[in-house]
Amino acid sequence: MSNEQNLLSRRDVMKRAVWGAGALAVGAVGTQTSAVAAGLSGNPGNLLPTGARSLKELGERLAKTPRRRDFKTVPMILTKPDEWDDAALREIIHYAGGPKQVWDNTDVSSPWLNLMRNSMNVQVWAFRHPDFLCVSATHGSAHWALYDDFIWNKYLAQMTGGKWKGNEWVKEPPAAAADPANFENPEGVFAPGDNSVTVLQRRGAVFLGCHNGIWEITEGVLKKGINPDGLSHEQMAAEFTNHLIPGVILTPGVVGTLPELQLAGFQYAK
Template structure:
């Protein structure tokens, strides 16, 4: 299994036993957490959050599936190491967001919660998690999948491309001026990339991936004529760096709540 640590391009090899059968492989490929490595946008004093970000960067992400089953029944089929790190995060408060609509204000709501918790209530280690499913799940695929499968057909005409993974110009502004209305903590930098740099964890629901694969097949948006299980696997393999694959949004939300995450 290959792991790339952040943007340094350091390659290391790990031995890992991977379940065969439904997932059809005995090897696993890992991708880096990418933007999550950056620390410039975390608040001063966020030592626990910084440590979590580093551990999540090192946690493997399998992205070489050939097929996936409808119901995941083995932890090797999702990013269990990364999910375990999130579930074990101790500092409070921490919040899990039930994000469904790609066109909704979900990024703004999480950004505002971060700003309030960090600077109003002085909780620099505040952790926000996006439990992402529904059409919001589409924002977690790379542009290659958007182009190949015309995902705008599922996302809506507002999204000709996946604009939510593109960091905005405001990201280049001075991060020490958190009051800047055009800075990286403002609505001018609403993006998944920016929120990842602030420590937000984006989780992707396997059940949503499975349903989106079915929708693409039904709509005739399947240029390679892939079977359902293979198309779902390809979508899974093209999650943007840093995303945590989970077996299902609803069930995982319960796991988060049981360890102290507040539902939002």
């Protein structure tokens, strides 16, 4: 395989690892309950393809765009931009690179991460679009993959009947440690065995969170009587919001945000 064919060389891997660590330092929001807005992922050592200039610049801008994660209460319907990640969302909507695709992801048990990975592989290596932006419009049970261990330990492990004891979708599989320079490795970073929210974020994917999804999930939690602190619905929804995983961009509602993305040139996929 020639160096020209390899869109992610060893040299570039090292460069991007350094950049990713720098973005993490710049983007950290200084509270324990804050998500980290670092690049597109919140994780150092990103896996952006060679030539992804626009995607890299987007990551740098997002790294400087904090996410508010200090809510005490939130209403059912958001009406003010400071109630969601408005600045970060606008960066996505106005992304100048491309192509751009948004996945309507609703089922955590579906092959949603696999489909996103396949799409990114084809766009980057088959069609040679290194600035391809893959976005997850996440709601329904897929939104469970966007909460940290605090929420899983306090609510979701019990909510799901113990089927999952934690957020399995953010864990990096062993394949994540493989050499990314060998992108054809069937056991490697870009293979089916490496389907993970975290790895996809490191590759440049963006995961949008859904306030409506948060409201409905917490409604279900309350109906099951899982409320150790006796919180109101507004308080619990705020707590869930404050514990989104790093890199997530909160929207006022994913279904209502999809038209904004489509008007901006994003291709819809389900």
